[in-house]
Amino acid sequence: MNLKHLTDKTLLADTKQIVRYERSYITQVLWHLKEIDSRRLYSDLGYTSLFDYCLKELSYSESSAQRRIVAARALKDMPELAPKIESGELSLANISLVQSSFMPEDRSEMMKQVANKSGSEAKEIVRKIKNLPKTYNVTMDESTYKLWIEMQNLGVDLKQVVVQAKKTKLSSPLKREVFTRDHEKCQQCGSKRRLEFDHRRPKALGGQDTAKNLRVLCRNCNQRKRVAAGLSRPNHLRSGSRFSATDPGPSWPSEPQDVFPSGPYKKRYYPTY
Numbered sequence: 358m359n360l361k362h363l364t365d366k367t368l369l370a371d372t373k374q375i376v377r378y379e380r381s382y383i384t385q386v387l388w389h390l391k392e393i394d395s396r397r398l399y400s401d402l403g404y405t406s407l408f409d410y411c412l413k414e415l416s417y418s419e420s421s422a423q424r425r426i427v428a429a430r431a432l433k434d435m436p437e438l439a440p441k442i443e444s445g446e447l448s449l450a451n452i453s454l455v456q457s458s459f460m461p462e463d464r465s466e467m468m469k470q471v472a473n474k475s476g477s478e479a480k481e482i483v484r485k486i487k488n489l490p491k492t493y494n495v496t497m498d499e500s501t502y503k504l505w506i507e508m509q510n511l512g513v514d515l516k517q518v519v520v521q522a523k524k525t526k527l528s529s530p531l532k533r534e535v536f537t538r539d540h541e542k543c544q545q546c547g548s549k550r551r552l553e554f555d556h557r558r559p560k561a562l563g564g565q566d567t568a569k570n571l572r573v574l575c576r577n578c579n580q581r582k583r584v585a586a587g588l589s590r591p592n593h594l595r596s597g598s599r600f601s602a603t604d605p606g607p608s609w610p611s612e613p614q615d616v617f618p619s620g621p622y623k624k625r626y627y628p629t630y
């Protein structure tokens with residue numbers, strides 16, 4: 358479809374109209390799923406559940422199928438939600454959240470509370486009402502995780518940990534020594550841009566802040582090393598990355614093979630130094 362001939366005004370107006378159609382269609386899908394569910398037509402077709410039918414017959418992804426089924430069942434109990442879904446006031450994600458978090462008698466009131474709210478705003482509303490502790494997602498490698506559990510068992514104050522981390526910053530003389538020894542360039546690809554200090558043996562695995570354990574790498578090579586060691590996520594899996602699964606960025610440097618795997622992002626472990 359080529360839309361280059363459209364004026365800006367028409368393009369924006371058309372998009373709004375199409376989104377209205379889209380929501381109207383989604384609401385119709387929900388009504389149809391609700392009816393198929395109550396007639397259990399999916400079993401006539403050999404499917405074990407409505408979810409199975411949505412996945413295999415309608416080719417929805419698991420999360421899309423789940424959201425639609427939950428919303429369709431919500432419509433059965435609360436038909437008044439339909440115009441709100443159609444107007445965009447209620448998203449399928451927020452309906453699912455309410456359905457999974459509250460008892461049937463509280464859901465109608467909660468739907469009003471999460472109307473016109475983003476997913477994260479709705480989650481925060483639910484968290485406060487249910488008096489749940491605030492949660493944070495932190496990704497860490499296995500050895501850091503073990504250390505974290507150990508610290509919790511010992512009742513270590515988190516503020517102390519931050520102070521300790523600050524104290525172990527590399528000293529300027531050490532950085533100068535490594536930088537000079539490595540001729541101010543990446544020891545992997547020779548680049549002189551975006552240089553960083555790399556711990557040959559990662560600190561998380563017990564590596565020390567010594568000249569022997571340190572070397573200069575450019576950001577690209579350092580990132581790849583971390584990914585290869587399973588200490589970081591590949592660039593194409595990070596949000597906002599300019600790389601993708603089909604274009605994982607520049608190719609791997611060839612040497613040394615003991616640290617850098619031959620293919621992109623293949624998990625390997627560090628040799629012991």
Ligand SMILES: [Zn+2]
Pocket residue numbers: 543544545546547548574575576577578579
């Ligand atoms: Zn490099």
